[in-house]
Structures are given as structure tokens and as C-alpha cells.
Amino acid sequence: MGKLVPALLLVCVGAIAENPRTLAIRNAKIVTVSGPVINKGTVVVRNGLIEAVGENVAVPAGAWTIDGEGMTVYPGLIDSMSTVGIPSLSAPAAGAGRGGRGQTAAAPATTPAPATTAAPVTPAKGPEDRPANTSWVLAADEIEPSDRRIESVRSAGFTTTVTFPAHGIFGGQGSVIDLVAAERAGAMVVVPAVGQYLAVSRGGGGFGGFGAGFPNALMGYIAYIRQIYLDAEHYKLLKEAYARDPRGMERPQYDRALEGVLGSKRILLPANRVVEMDRMLRFAAELKQPVILYGMREAYRPEAAPLLKKYGSPVLVSMHWSEPPRDPDPEADRTMRSLENIDLGPSAPALLQKAGVPFALYSDGMDQPRDLQRAVKKAIDAGLARQDAIRALTLTPAEIYGVADRMGSIEAGKIANLVVTKGDLFDDHTQIEMIFVDGKQYKPAAEPPAGGGRGATEEPGVNQ
């Protein structure tokens, strides 16, 4: 059999494009994530699912076999917050008219709004006008398989994104997307609705902000979100009463914004500073919504982990680490906090790991393989164990979104999302050899020219 393998491999080379229904990777190191590392073993994939994994697993007859000697197999990486698949939300485009940065705009006029929203002519006069609210939108319904970022991100080892319709205040619900090359978006969707994306703005700051639409101050955003959840509760009550007996009862007015909120099983709230973590955790508790916080720029501070631990909510840590200002004004007095953000920011994942706070890492607008690789490496260099980094990009995000029964580790029965490397993942010289999504094989794209397509937010979840 051993002698047959090279021959088989030769035979099968031409068949790669056809994606055989059964394949096996033999003699590879397998990082299952859910169990111990298998130093030399086999993964069998059939019909896009992992059929078997182990040291002594038989290769089924007729399977396309890959000799994994010298290679390591990992579960496909999951980007726990992304806009990949929705080209109109790609960072450079969204940032174009807004000073070059910022993923979305609260002002609907400059938002690449989904087809379902019409840009309002008059500014919103209050929560009743449902400003910047497309809560009913599912990312799955906006996915375009043609998004060029799909291939780029996949080349970095990401087989899955949790893609959010990140526009406005209530953006809509995120979807778990497998990055297969598909003709139709439906083939990519793993779970269509995993949680409502919420964003806030701190407003213009100072004493400005007269006359534009509601809301325009941070406290206005919070009041608006609070009113929406109060309205949703009331709406539900009226709807249920009406369903029981419509006779003699004024019919409740249909409200898609509230429908979208009621259909969301959790919310995602932005929090970068410790003050914001405290504020948003309290807020979510008040709203009685399970919450995932995203951003986490100050999660390195000693106050952060105990606070997060107390509430037990999982968090998504942006890998868009703070960087020194380009061409800084030498006269400018930089705050100690901003210096610490740069110096200590990437140590946050290691500290959260130590404290036992469930966290996943996310790309925050980066879509170039080199940038993503470096960003993860920074966290590892700042103390995060490699296996913990891998978990924060595989099984933990799967657990956070409730999809660990189908992805996030190399286990029989799970979706065959795999990354095959020569060398350890996230090492500087490691090559990704191939990527499997839903059992379909992809080769990493040739490294695109540097400098393109990077446009992360300054403040995750904060509309500039």
C-alpha cells in the first residue's frame, strides 16, 4: 500500500479540480484542537465531512490519498467577526468617503445600504423613526460569492467567517459562512443567523452635534437601543395577545425593526476601553440579552479580565493592534494610555487565556494573508501559547456561536474544513500547502502585492 501512494498521488493530481468525494491525508501531524495532537495519523474526508481521524485509520478504497509526510493538518480557521462575502462592506470602499477609515457610517446617506433600506430624506427625529436600523437583514442574504476577499482570506487559512452586515446601529444578523467557491451564496451558508450586530458612536465630542439626525451622541445611541428593546418587548406582548384573540383589539402595527431584534438570539456590542466593557456588560444585562463583546483594545489592563470573568460573556479580540502614529507630531503629548495600548495591546489574548475568559480573535478589516499572519504572531510573541492562538481561531469561536457541533476541530462527523501546512501555523516561514473547505481543496493564492486592501477600523464598532 505504502508504495502505491506516490502512484496514486500522481494519478490524482489531475483530479484536484474535480474534488473527489473521498480523500485521505496520511502520515500527517494532526492538530485536532478538541483532542491531543496526533503525531502521525490519517484524516479521511467523504462528501465534505470528516469521516474518520486517528493514528490507525484505514484509507477507504478509491480515496484520493495525499501523503502528509512532513505536513501538519489543522482545523480551518474561523474569523469570528468579518464582512467578507459582502463586497460593499469591504473596508476600503466603506472608508473612502469618510476620511479613509471607518467601516460603516451611521448616516444612511453614506452607508452602502442594503437594497432593503431607502435612504431617509429627513433626519430621524427619535427612536420611533428607527434610524440606521436594518435589524432584519441577514448577512447570508447579502453574500456575494464574487467578493475578491474570499480567496484572499482563505489563502491565510481561514475556511470560515462569521460575516456581519456591519452597517448602521442595528446592522442585522451575522451568518457563519464557509469560504467555498460557489456559484450561489446558499452553498456557503452554514448558519444564517447567529446574532445582532450593534454599533455605537461617541458623537462629535465636545459640545458639537447640533441639528443632525437622532442619535448623535453616545448617550443617544444607548437610549435608542434601550427604547428598541423596550418596544420589542411591548410589541411581542401585543402580538401574542392579538394572536390569542384578535376580536375587539386594535391590531399591532407590523415593525420589521422589532421583528429583527426579536429574531436574534444574542447581540454583539462594541467595547474597547475598560470603561466600555463595564458599560456594555451592564447594558446587555439590563436588556436581558446574551452578549458577545467585540473590540477589546484595553483587555490587557489588569481590571479587564476580572470584569469579563464576572459576567462570563465571551469576547472577540480585534487583531488590529494599536500602532504608533505614522509621522507623529514630536510636540504632541501622547497619553500614557495610548503608549500602553501599543506596548501591551497584543498581550491581551494571553492574559484572557490565563484568566479563563472565553475569547476568539478576529480580523477587524484585515484581509491580506501576510497581515493576518503577522497579527496572530504578535499575540503569540506577547505570550499567547500557539495552541491557544489556534483554539481562539477555531474551536472557541465555534463554541461562542454555538456551531462547535459541526466545526472548529478535527473530529469525525464535522465539516471537512482543514488547513495543511509545512511547518507550524503562524511561524514566519510556514507555508500553507492547501486548504479544504467543505472537503473541497484550494491552493493558497500567490501573495498579492503588499499594501493593498487593508482598512481596519480605528475603533471597532464605533462609526467614525
Place this chain on the structure above:
Amino acid sequence: MKKFWIVALAALAPLYAENIVIQNATIMTVTKGTLQGSVVIKDGKITEVGEKVMMPQNATVIDAGGQYVIPGIIDCHSHIAVDGNVNEGSVSVSSMVDIKDVINPEDISIYRALAGGVTTANILHGSANPIGGQTIVLKMRWGRDAQSMIFEGAMPGIKFALGENPKRPGNPQGGRGATQTAPARYPATRMGVEDTIREAFNEAKAYKAQWDEYDAKVAHGEHPLPPRKDLKLEPLKEVLEGKRYVHAHCYREDEILMLLRVADDYGFKIRTLQHVLEGYKVAKEIAAAGTGASTFSDWWAFKIEAYDAIPFNAAIMQKKGVVVSLNSDDAELMRHLNTEAGKAMKYGGLSETDALAMVTINPAKQLGIESRVGSIEAGKDADLVIYDRYPLSDFAKVQKVLIDGRLYFDRDSDVSGRPAKALEKQKLIDKEKQSQPRPAGGRRPVG
């Protein structure tokens, strides 16, 4: 930087939760005269004040020989410690927004206010709207989280604003902060400001009636569907029920009388008039309404409606029976409210005690917290400021500030901690420079 405060406070830890005696000080109690003696603090409260006191066991002694102790200063009008914009200026009635939601306990202005002897401040929404956002009273507990800063049990408030600020966004020419693209917002006149407030309370009354009817039904054992909870009208309902104070920004006598009439028509009280620079013209009417006045000592002429101000405003209102406080409305002015009080002695001839009362017990009364703070009396919170010399003077420097018997500011440790802080910062700057080598050549391109 935070680390340093923690270290600094930790070094002073023996002063926490222990018995403290401040002795040999000149104690200006505000309500019980001035005396030479000691203040005894147990569990955050003042337990004894006098020339001779019972020394509790294991007391930490602060020797304030030659120094002065006054009650913690209370600022009835401040905008510090707010995250994001202080105005929800998009709408004429923004009562749905609440400062409590956006407290920023890490605003350095808190520490600086402490260093100026302020221990409590009324944090207000801005003045962009006839009816603005909800307000909150904070203690300057620097280093604690947002919730821990809230003055427990203090009545919440709401900001109203009259005159130029709330009508400015209605001016199509735009004013300060107005953007070209922003459409004009009603109201554009003082008449419109009054109308906006009346309309809001018409709505609030109807809303209150809905809820009263619902509550009555529930009390009778019925199970009606509740009305919609409206965050804009809830606080106005509370105003009508006397559960929330109104703090109204105003300048001119005519609009002051207008607001007092409106409040009377709808059956609520204006707790304080803020700024109220023409208050001296209608002081009798303000006193008759039972309304407090919180004004500036000598800050005026920054706009047309602030031209008819006089430095005797505070003293005249006080003499006509109005409870008067002096406020800052400004993070810098907040740091020397003691000298603002001193000005009331120069202009208007107030006594030392009456002047000091304008930044201590009077604002406490205006905020309904006078049973807890505002004077040095047994039973009150140990919110105290120690000055190195006579406090109603430009030359006085705050030495120590205690809130609830805890030391939150200590001038000596602040000053001695500065070199270490500067060093730590420089280390980070150097580290950053090293990790970022200048591009080859090392010179910036010309042009």
C-alpha cells in the same frame, strides 16, 4: 498612569476604613461656625467635631496644624466625566438620554477637580435642547468604576435650557457647531422654546394618564395590556410626580419668569435655575417659587443674553431669600471654586460663611443631599478638604481630599510621584522609537 494611582493609593491604604482624626486644624464647618480643633472620622462618616474630641483607638492622625479644613466643595453644574458628546442635539426634546449611561470614571478632569477640592458634582447634559437629557450627581471617587461614582440616593435630574442655545440650531444660518448640511431644527425663537416645553408636558400628562389608568386597573386585580414605555416621556412623568429635579439653563429675566409660569401651569417645580445671570432682577419671584439659583461669580458677556450680568448677582439673590450656589460649568474653573466663593465676599459683602456656603451647603440643598454632605457635622459623610492656608484665597492650595473618609487626593504623594511617572512614560516612548527604526537616510523628504 492608572497603575501609579493604584500604587499611590495603596501606599496610603492605612487611611482606609480606619478611624481618622484630623487635628490642630482651623475647621470651617459652614453650618456650625469656625473652630480650632479636630474632626473624628469612623467608617467614612464624621462622628465628632470640636476643640476637644475623644480620640478613638487605632486612629490614623492627620496633623493639620496651621491648616484649614472645609467641607468638600460641591459643583452644581459640570460636564466632566462624560463619554462622547455632552449634547444629544438632534432633537428639541432629548429627555430619553441619560448621563448615567455615559459616565467616564477615567476622565482626568475628575482627578483635577479633586485636586481643586471638589468632592461632588452635578453632571448635566448640554444646553442644545429646550428639554435636554437626564442628569446625575457624582462623587469624585477617582479610581473607582462608573457605578461607584454615583452619589447613592441623590435625586436624579433633568436639564432644561432657555434662550440662545436651544434656539440656535433653529437658525438656518447655523450657529456654533451647526453644520451646513444640518437642517434647521424647531424652535428658532424664545417663543418656540416655551412652546416646545409646553408641548412636551402636554404629551407627558397624557402619557401619565395612560399609565395611571393602567396602574389603577392592575391595582383592581385586572390584567390589562400595559401602555408602551416611552423613554422620552418617562422622565417628564417623573418631573410631574416630583421624582426628578429640573435644572434649567437660563440667562434673561423674561425667560426666567416664563419658565416659572410654565412650571406652575403644569404643577411642577424648577429645582434650580442655572447661570441665571439676570436673577438679581427677579430674585423675589425666584425665592417665592422656592427655586434655587446656581450662578457664576463674574463670568459674563460671552454672548448677547449674558451682557446684563453684575458681580453682585449672587449676593443680591441670597439677600432676597434665594438659595444660591456658585458653579463652574467648566473643567478648569471647577478647580478653584473656593476663590469663586471668595469673590462673593468682595462683591456684595457676604460673610465668609455665607460665601463658603455657596460652594458647599447651598449646592447640597439644591441637589437634595444636604443631610449627607455640604458641612462638617457629626453624622455627615467625611467629605473633607484640607487647605494649607485660608481657603477663600488665591494662594490656598489643596493638600488632601477625603471622600467617605478615604483619601482620594494627596498633594505630597502626587508631587513626589511625578518623576517616576514621567520615567515610565519616557521608557515606553524610547521603546517605541527603538522598535521603529527610521527609514534609510533618516531624513524627511523635502517638500
